[in-house]
Amino acid sequence: MLRVLLWSLWLVHSGSRALAAITVGQQIPLGILSAVAPGATQLAAYNDTVLNPPPIPTPAPATSWGLSLQAANTSVPQGQLSIPIPGTFLGFSIEMSVITQLFGINSSFIQPPFLNLMSNIAQRSGAVHVRVGGNTQEYAYYVDSLPESRAIAKEKANTNNPTETPAVIYTTDFFYMLSNISSFSGVKWYIGVPFNDTTKFRFEIVEMGEAILGDNILGIQAGNEPDLYVAHKHRNKTYGPANYTDEIGQLIAAMAADDKIPVKNTLIGPSVSGTWSPEDVFDTGFITKYTDNLLALSVEHYPIDNCFPVYGISTYHDPQETFPSFLSHSAAQSLVKPYLNAASISQAAGKPFLMFETNSASCGGFPGISDSFGATLWALDYGLQMAYSNFSGAMLHVGGQNVYYNPFTAPPTNQSKFFEWTVGSIYYSALVSAEVFGKTNTAQIVDMFGNNASVYTPQYAIYENGALARVGLFNYMTDPSGANDYTASLSVAGGNVPASVQVKYLLSDSVSTKTNITWANQTLGTQRTVDGRFRGTENIITVPCDTTANTCAIRVPAPSFALVFFTADPLPAISTVTFATTAYTNLGATATVGKDVLATSNGMTGKTWLLGSTSKGQVAAATARPAVGAGRLITVWLLVMTGILLETWD
Structure with a gap:
């Protein structure tokens, strides 16, 4: 109500010519429905519904177990390996x-x-x-x-x-x-x-x-x-x-x-x-x-x-x-x-x-x-x-x-x-x-059915050029306490585990979250902030293996997916070619001032402040107007303090 009142005061003082040159800041721009009046429909692509994750199943799957892998695809039982x-x-x-x-x-x-x-x-x-x-x-x-x-x-x-x-x-x-x-x-x-x-x-x-x-x-x-x-x-x-x-x-x-x-x-x-x-x-x-x-x-x-x-x-x-x-x-x-x-x-x-x-x-x-x-x-x-x-x-x-x-x-x-x-x-x-x-x-893939074939912790082995290359480990459960993280001890039949393996994690806080998803610690950003380039420093975890016991112990948080690389040189540098925006569909100027900057700037005095315009064809008319009087200055000051900013209206 305060903003509506202030806007009305501004119109009374400024006259109709200001309509094309000023808009109310800190509002939801046209077409965005995430903060609209009750009963309005939110655009599905930006929906903010967050559901409750399911409870931990009873009984919960084991949190420590072994998974035996074949060193070569020729040792995988016939019919179990993909094309x-x-x-x-x-x-x-x-x-x-x-x-x-x-x-x-x-x-x-x-x-x-x-x-x-x-x-x-x-x-x-x-x-x-x-x-x-x-x-x-x-x-x-x-x-x-x-x-x-x-x-x-x-x-x-x-x-x-x-x-x-x-x-x-x-x-x-x-x-x-x-x-x-x-x-x-x-x-x-x-x-x-x-x-x-x-x-x-x-x-x-x-x-x-x-x-x-x-x-x-x-x-x-x-x-x-x-x-x-x-x-x-x-x-x-x-x-x-x-x-x-x-x-x-x-x-x-x-x-x-x-x-x-x-x-x-x-x-x-x-x-x-x-x-x-x-x-x-x-x-x-x-x-x-x-x-x-x-x-x-x-x-x-x-x-x-x-x-x-x-x-x-x-x-x-x-x-x-x-x-x-x-x-x-x-x-x-x-x-x-x-x-x-x-x-x-x-x-x-x-x-x-x-x-x-x-x-x-x-x-x-x-x-x-x-x-x-x-x-x-x-x-x-x-x-x-x-x-x-x-x-x-x-x-x-x-x-x-x-x-x-x-x-x-x-x-x-x-x-x-x-x-x-x-x-x-x-x-x-x-x-x-x-x-x-x-x-x-x-690449050929096989469903492993480990951990007593628990449907909450599935695993896959991937063979490349006939040899064990990678293992994928899922954890569908959500448990912030860490009590339902699991450790899979991977062993290799017909071969030996390497001295260490590298692991990339697909992570988020819960199966319900939608804004904090990372792959090896990198993310693309949240709603309406993505340009297609990754943010953050890639973090690939090196896990030492026990070559005497022929096992590699891999921890898998609840929830997450872990991709374990067994090859000697599994991760050649990924140098993605990216593209920057160099052209715009609208060539009119877009001027905005952050509310904090505007609220604390010295600006011009009320005696010398002339209102300009960021809309085409309005500058001359605006600069020809008389200086702002005290009543108008008070109104402008109130507008500034409540988050009003000047920007283009196209």
Whole structure:
């Protein structure tokens, strides 16, 4: 009330001409809803909900135990070791409608934070795999140009789709933008052909993609979640797996007749989401009919949905009650189990098996779960379990401001001058996964089931070039007292432990926290402060081993993930190329003065103080006004003392 009164006094004294030149400081800027009136909706990407961590299970798992590891992959029992896994295993699936926010406006204006975030991972894994698509790819279409030289634009949302995702309009520059990102940061792309009209396929996205991106295209998705086409009113009620298989045949025939598509064997499907099983499609002859055109087989899956609060469909799930279901190894195992047979079928057919889109919950995730350190551990465990089960890659989905689960979020356009990016908790999952598997593309992983197969302390061993290279140790429990930290004594059968091992820790105070996540003591920053570059000094712990007993004792705090390096030279210097912001979308001046500085500065006297302006066209008018009188000076002094500052109003 005091600020409202003071503002009113200022208007009375200053007149209407001041309206364009002064704004009230220390307020929540436009578009930010974290401190709004009761009943207003907070943007999901910046939600501040913090849940309670689950209690320690009864009985609690042992806090000291041994884990015997084989020195060579040839000694691992047959069937327990995965296929070779690339460091690019955990990538990102980015909804096509949000790429302007994340990538940039066009090929000449690319977001430096995005380049930095991708470079962090590429330096560890050799590249980053990114799928651009989702529901918005199905209706995408090409135009020669767009206003303001934009690479894409969004059309009116499709109200038949429960998530009301819009169609995307794109230009040739969209592909040049992707190509430039690849050259800067090592990203390789999956794209999708629109699939809403199978009588006249819009192949521009494939033609231009192949011509401009070349080897930076990984594959072309053919149909996104076709098992939901009926529910989304994209097909009639009789549409089934056989119909989808027939449509893929039509797509292949049309591509064969298109001379602008020289590469015709990079299709990915069926990308079913769970309403159909992949076997439902495989049983139609999908693989045998189209094996020469298929690069990989794919599915998409979310463990649960949170559609009810926003769309009024499905069932309401209370986040606090749902939280524990993410915080054990059982969560990862149960998610992968339905796909074990499909993964085996894919291997037999000589095709990679991909989780093409996933995250913590469909319809945007859960507040307090999807953006927590618990989700970091869950997504990392889920990724490693998929790799152990012979998936060849998995894409963590990225949406807009209205979802909780984003690995990274750009600020809204009207906030980009004073806020930076936000990194979500599962970005760290992808970052750490890159170091788990490394750059050699020879890594093989095995689930160890140590500590009496406790679901709260899972472990994985990773073999590289046939030899034991790394061990990953999870602790899903939260206990600030340290009583449920555990020590795993690692031994090597058929070999010897080294004199010492190095350990990198993924840490936070609790599975509930979302602002204090570190990897080897480095963090990217808190909400709206991230530029994609790490902060803090990297801290890799050297642990001496007992070579006489052939053991290395590794402490794992509750909660955390520890990555133990057994190789002699495990950590070549990671020198990430980073990018600074050198251009701005708004060229008007932005002047601000910190309230503490303004409150304590001498400034000019009331006798000589003339009010200037930081708004265009206002300086002359302002300087021509008479000196401020005593009444006005008192008002200005009160404004200063209550946190008012002068800044640009654009």
